[in-house]
Amino acid sequence: MQRNNLRFGIFSLPLIVFLLLGIVLWRGLYHDHRLIPSALLGQAAPIFNLPVLGVEEVRGKSEDLLESALRFSNQQLKGKAYLLNIWASWCEACTQEQAILLEIKRRYPIPIIGLNYKDEPESAREFLKQWGNPYKLIVMDQAGKAAIDWGVYGTPETFLVDQNGQIRYKYVGALTWKVIDELANIK
Amino acid sequence: MNWQTLNKAVPQCHCEKRVFERRSNLLKSKFYLASLTLFLALSISTTVLAIPQEIYHFDNPQQSQQFQSLLSQLRCLVCQNQDLKDSQAALAEDLRQEVYHQVKLGYPTPQIKTYLTQRYGNFILFNPPFLPQTYLLWLGPWFLLVFSIMLLSYIVFRHQRAQSL
Numbered sequence: 279m280q281r282n283n284l285r286f287g288i289f290s291l292p293l294i295v296f297l298l299l300g301i302v303l304w305r306g307l308y309h310d311h312r313l314i315p316s317a318l319l320g321q322a323a324p325i326f327n328l329p330v331l332g333v334e335e336v337r338g339k340s341e342d343l344l345e346s347a348l349r350f351s352n353q354q355l356k357g358k359a360y361l362l363n364i365w366a367s368w369c370e371a372c373t374q375e376q377a378i379l380l381e382i383k384r385r386y387p388i389p390i391i392g393l394n395y396k397d398e399p400e401s402a403r404e405f406l407k408q409w410g411n412p413y414k415l416i417v418m419d420q421a422g423k424a425a426i427d428w429g430v431y432g433t434p435e436t437f438l439v440d441q442n443g444q445i446r447y448k449y450v451g452a453l454t455w456k457v458i459d460e461l462a463n464i465k
Numbered sequence: 466m467n468w469q470t471l472n473k474a475v476p477q478c479h480c481e482k483r484v485f486e487r488r489s490n491l492l493k494s495k496f497y498l499a500s501l502t503l504f505l506a507l508s509i510s511t512t513v514l515a516i517p518q519e520i521y522h523f524d525n526p527q528q529s530q531q532f533q534s535l536l537s538q539l540r541c542l543v544c545q546n547q548d549l550k551d552s553q554a555a556l557a558e559d560l561r562q563e564v565y566h567q568v569k570l571g572y573p574t575p576q577i578k579t580y581l582t583q584r585y586g587n588f589i590l591f592n593p594p595f596l597p598q599t600y601l602l603w604l605g606p607w608f609l610l611v612f613s614i615m616l617l618s619y620i621v622f623r624h625q626r627a628q629s630l
Contacts, residue, residue, distance in 0.1 A: 312545060317586035369478040396476045396555065422476070422559050429584040431542040431556055432477035451479040 316448040317429055323439045324427035327351040328417035331394060331402055350417050361390045362437040364425060366397040367405035369433040371452040378453040379412035392416035395425055395433055476555040477543045521565050532568045540589050
């Protein structure tokens with residue numbers, strides 16, 4: 279009797295291993311392995327100082343934040359929570375999230391700062407005219423150097439920075455409606 | 466801005482349609498072997514490194530060596546199977562520039578690696594550091610190997626014993 283039990287135990291081991299492996303691989307099917315978790319969560323937001331995109335509509339709306347019309351640094355946002363959205367006119371996924379960004383702008387008082395990544399000002403303006411402008415203001419990172427400080431490896435990416443200047447949340451890819459709920463929970 | 470008019474490396478979009486994703490593995494094996502032999506055939510301690518469309522000048526061979534060694538240890542985050550040396554992605558180009566800049570300033574390799582892992586996490590290194598979080602990753606295969614040998618020998622000896630009876 280004991281030998282049979284032992285045999286059963288040994289034979290069921292591969293089955294157990296197979297089931298465990300199956301579960302792990304099944305979950306892996308739904309996980310995008312190309313996504314990299316942010317190394318900056320909980321860290322202080324990197325400081326940038328970049329030229330501002332001169333858009334007539336933007337200028338009108340951002341008067342309370344815009345000191346000089348030339349450059350902007352997120353140090354000027356001390357004490358305020360904000361969303362930093364990395365986008366570009368050549369990015370197709372960014373068109374998908376404009377609607378969601380506009381919705382966030384409508385629902386919440388949080389300022390959305392746009393960081394235009396490796397792009398031309400003219401193309402950026404065209405994009406905003408076509409797809410709408412949810413941004414409080416837009417800074418231009420044409421070389422992509424400031425974005426490296428934020429661990430950006432593609433567009434679009436969105437960061438939530440709280441009033442203490444800490445990065446609380448990062449989303450890679452075009453924003454979805456679910457993300458709005460996640461963001462609301464953090465605040 | 467029209468995709469087709471760009472003849473340099475294009476930046477990455479987190480889109481469903483990855484139009485510019487390369488079949489990096491196959492390309493890497495033939496191209497990498499060829500470029501590796503070429504690289505070895507040429508003198509190893511050169512002060513100039515040429516990557517298609519980019520030329521990097523160094524003050525001495527040590528820096529050139531450091532640069533090349535660093536590039537092959539760093540993963541391209543866009544084409545994630547390629548290292549920074551091979552990858553044509555725009556981000557790889559930017560990171561190469563940054564690494565080049567730091568090597569020229571004389572920063573040691575660990576410092577440059579820390580700079581990058583602070584921003585991109587440990588994933589950017591092909592060899593993850595040996596920390597409690599990665600013990601399972603590094604030691605797991607060895608444990609599996611030892612366990613398999615033990616199991617195998619148990620089965621074999623049991624069979625032998627049964628035969629000799």
